[in-house]
Amino acid sequence: MDASPSIRLGGGGEINSKIELDSPKVATTDKLVSGDKKVYCRCWLSGTFPLCDASHVAHNKETGDNVGPLIVSVPKAEEE
């Protein structure tokens, strides 16, 4: 596994070392409908990106970080 470190230069080093590295910018768009609930990755390590697969747990443990997912839900029409 390539363990070459990239130094965080105070302002924040590279965050993404895995997802769509050949893309100039990884922006994701998603559409939800009423009754949907999705858990989105924000650690850029998920095997099911853009959705979360709990990879942040091992990452936080290894680095002392505290990142976690974004959970977005759309209540059913009668629940609104």
Place this chain on the structure above:
Amino acid sequence: MDASPSIRLGGGGEINSKIELDSPKVATTDKLVSGDKKVYCRCWLSGTFPLCDASHVAHNKETGDNVGPLIVSVPKAEEE
């Protein structure tokens, strides 16, 4: 400005150096309704976190990273 680098140990160093640092894990939940569209931060640098404020642009430029936001929308009921 604290420029102390944290080394990425191959597996990925600390991603979050700014948001709710006293929290053990920053997980965000949000509810959307039909017609909503929100742009969420995934670079952990936004001044309007959990929403995006384009901080990823300067970050990507400075570090060569390619992170970008998550855009979630809920079509209006008749558009579904």
